[in-house]
Amino acid sequence: MRKSFSGLDILNGRMTGAYKGFFQSFFSSKKYISIKLPYYDYLRGQVFIQDLKDNYPEAITSYIDIGHLIELLYKDFLNQIKRGVKNEDVAIYLKQSMEKYFPVKVVEKRVFKQVNHHLFKYEEMAEMDEDEENEEKFAYIEIRYSEKVILRGEILLYDLTPFLDNTTITVEQLISIIYLDFIKRVQEHGNSVTVQQTILKKLQSK
Numbered sequence: 787m788r789k790s791f792s793g794l795d796i797l798n799g800r801m802t803g804a805y806k807g808f809f810q811s812f813f814s815s816k817k818y819i820s821i822k823l824p825y826y827d828y829l830r831g832q833v834f835i836q837d838l839k840d841n842y843p844e845a846i847t848s849y850i851d852i853g854h855l856i857e858l859l860y861k862d863f864l865n866q867i868k869r870g871v872k873n874e875d876v877a878i879y880l881k882q883s884m885e886k887y888f889p890v891k892v893v894e895k896r897v898f899k900q901v902n903h904h905l906f907k908y909e910e911m912a913e914m915d916e917d918e919e920n921e922e923k924f925a926y927i928e929i930r931y932s933e934k935v936i937l938r939g940e941i942l943l944y945d946l947t948p949f950l951d952n953t954t955i956t957v958e959q960l961i962s963i964i965y966l967d968f969i970k971r972v973q974e975h976g977n978s979v980t981v982q983q984t985i986l987k988k989l990q991s992k
Contacts, residue, residue, distance in 0.1 A: 789947075791940035792957035794819065796933055815933045820926055821856060821961050827969045828925035831855060834969075837977050842986055850989055853929050858988050859968055860931075860961045864938055876942075877949035883963040884953055929961075 791797055794817055823831075831852040839846055867876070939957040946955075972981065 789944075790956075791943045792819065792936060794933075794936060794957075796937045797940040797944060800937070816930050817933055817936060818928045818930050819936060819958060819961070820928055821958055821965070823925050823927065823962060823965065825923040825925050827966055828852065828927070830969050830973065831965070834972060834977060838982055838986055841982060845986055845990065853927055854989060855985070856927065856961060856965045857929055857931065858985070859964045860939075861935065862988065863964045864935070864942075867942060873946055874949050877946045880946065880955055880960070880963065881950060881953050883967065884955060884959070887963055887966050888959060 835850060835852055835855060936957055939960055943955055943957065
């Protein structure tokens with residue numbers, strides 16, 4: 787195994803024995819993971835959190851921010867996986883989400899190539915456009931998770947590999963997808979009381 791499923795690459799570390807004190811680190815160690823979000827969706831999440839604070843001031847007794855919301859949504863997703871979801875179904879969802887939220891731009895180019903000393907020809911080439919931030923502004927959020935929570939995501943992505951058809955997904959992208967799906971639902975249906983109360987209840991039970 788060499789493919790990395792997150793910037794922390796915890797799974798490969800476990801497999802190669804790079805981590806010492808397995809049980810101690812597995813249950814107690816915390817790591818920061820960086821999540822990239824379109825700036826508007828980041829702001830929309832902040833507004834959702836502020837709405838919670840405004841609508842339920844008596845219920846929110848501790849500090850919460852968008853990082854807590856993202857952490858909650860990711861853990862809730864993992865809990866759904868624990869309860870039993872087909873890998874094929876999860877893979878389909880993630881492939882569609884990658885196309886939706888992380889589209890790969892392909893740029894067509896014509897290159898003038900020399901065939902021999904006397905002959906040249908044009909050749910069509912397709913290249914991946916890596917300059918993905920030239921149009922849209924992004925926000926980067928550092929979220930602290932226990933290693934076991936990040937590792938669970940890496941293992942999930944490893945298990946899904948046969949069903950992803952060469953689509954590469956990291957834990958960071960997985961977390962972004964889960965959050966962006968939530969925000970899109972809020973945009974489409976508004977800040978419903980049911981959604982706010984559900985999130986509030988989960989935040990309180992952390």
